[in-house]
Amino acid sequence: IAGDFSEMADAKPEIIAHHLTEAGEFERAVEAWKNAAERAFSRWALVEAEQHYHKGLEVLARLPDTDERLGAELPLQFSLGQVGQAIYGFGSDPASMAFNRAGDIARKLGGDPTFLLTLLGLFSILSSRSEVVAAKEVSDEFVKLAAEAGLPMMLTWAHYTQAIQAYMEPDFEAVEDNVQQLLANYNPDEHTWAPFDPEILVLLHGSLGLWHTGFPHKALERQRHLTETAAGLSAGNQAMAALAAEEVCQAAA
Numbered sequence: 001i002a003g004d005f006s007e008m009a010d011a012k013p014e015i016i017a018h019h020l021t022e023a024g025e026f027e028r029a030v031e032a033w034k035n036a037a038e039r040a041f042s043r044w045a046l047v048e049a050e051q052h053y054h055k056g057l058e059v060l061a062r063l064p065d066t067d068e069r070l071g072a073e074l075p076l077q078f079s080l081g082q083v084g085q086a087i088y089g090f091g092s093d094p095a096s097m098a099f100n101r102a103g104d105i106a107r108k109l110g111g112d113p114t115f116l117l118t119l120l121g122l123f124s125i126l127s128s129r130s131e132v133v134a135a136k137e138v139s140d141e142f143v144k145l146a147a148e149a150g151l152p153m154m155l156t157w158a159h160y161t162q163a164i165q166a167y168m169e170p171d172f173e174a175v176e177d178n179v180q181q182l183l184a185n186y187n188p189d190e191h192t193w194a195p196f197d198p199e200i201l202v203l204l205h206g207s208l209g210l211w212h213t214g215f216p217h218k219a220l221e222r223q224r225h226l227t228e229t230a231a232g233l234s235a236g237n238q239a240m241a242a243l244a245a246e247e248v249c250q251a252a253a
Contacts, residue, residue: 014032016036017033021055030056030059034052036052041079044235053083054080057073060076073105074109075114077102077105078099081102084097085124090124091127091128116146123161127161127165132165132169135161135165138161139158143159156198159202164202166209167209179203196236204240207220208244223244
């Protein structure tokens with residue numbers, strides 16, 4: 001089908017996914033539902049993306065219960081967790097269920113780098129629920145494993161979690177230390193998969209950290225940089241930058 005209707009496959013991948021599912025081509029159908037979800041996610045059509053990920057998981061469950069099936073389920077669950085956070089909130093139950101399932105799979109398979117990203121998802125849930133002690137345990141594990149792996153992308157997110165953790169405690173000097181370590185490892189091209197860019201997220205808290213430590217002018221400069229950077233990114237990042245501006249203004253007031 002995809003070969004005969006290539007334009008449809010690009011524009012409406014969910015139609016191809018539906019036909020493959022009806023034809024019993026379950027492995028190809030799972031990949032097609034994943035492609036459809038990713039395309040919807042890229043357009044910020046979040047509810048549509050969530051539906052496609054769920055459909056992919058439903059079709060995947062029809063395949064034999066093997067490690068290969070678990071390997072295919074892992075990215076679907078992780079992405080579903082991201083979508084759940086964008087729709088329902090960082091600490092939401094749908095996101096928590098997806099990230100916990102992804103973490104269980106990654107631990108069972110062993111050696112999968114996605115495990116580090118599941119720690120990121122779990123941290124965001126715990127921090128959103130103000131579970132400070134549990135969040136710290138996850139963040140510390142994340143930093144340790146990211147340092148051992150020596151991957152700048154993972155270190156970027158690991159220092160993001162440390163900055164948020166420091167803000168919650170609060171330790172505003174540690175916030176700034178981790179902001180700088182994040183920026184030292186940051187490459188924007190490595191984070192296009194994420195619904196929110198780590199630079200945007202960390203500078204939000206970094207701006208407030210500067211304000212609380214007595215540097216209001218630096219806080220405002222950082223907030224302006226944040227707004228300018230977000231202008232070239234997704235609607236979600238722009239909304240996050242607007243939130244930062246509002247919170248810095250409220251602090252100034």
